Amino acid sequence: MLIRKVKPEDLNDFIEAYIKAYQELEDYKYNTRKEIKNYFKWLYKRDKEGFIVAEEEGKIVGFAASDANWENREGEKVLEIHEIFVLPEFRKKGIGANLLNEVLKYGIQRKRKLAELWVGKTNYRAIKFYKKFGL
16 A cells, blocks of 8 residues: 555545545535535645545555644644545555554644544444544
């Protein structure tokens, strides 16, 4: 598996992967290609260094977007984890864990003492995933 920084040319792969990864999460997803495109651009603009992609044999299989420029409600700079998703057919292979580890390493490099994230209350798969890592 290769993990690398996202490039602007990854936009279409991001859109396709996002649509597949969020199929069962109606309450938590952007619904149009235009919304997803704008989301990609927003993530990239927020912190392109913290926006990464996982590839298996040249195929993009997952993305993670973190943001070391984020300020929480207390005004503290934190690593905000905006997004981690893996294509359904590549789940349960450690890809999400590798993406999470990479964004957490990035937070340490940026001297962030705290990582934060938001997960929808009925997104049970994500809740289980993050709890496994103590988040």
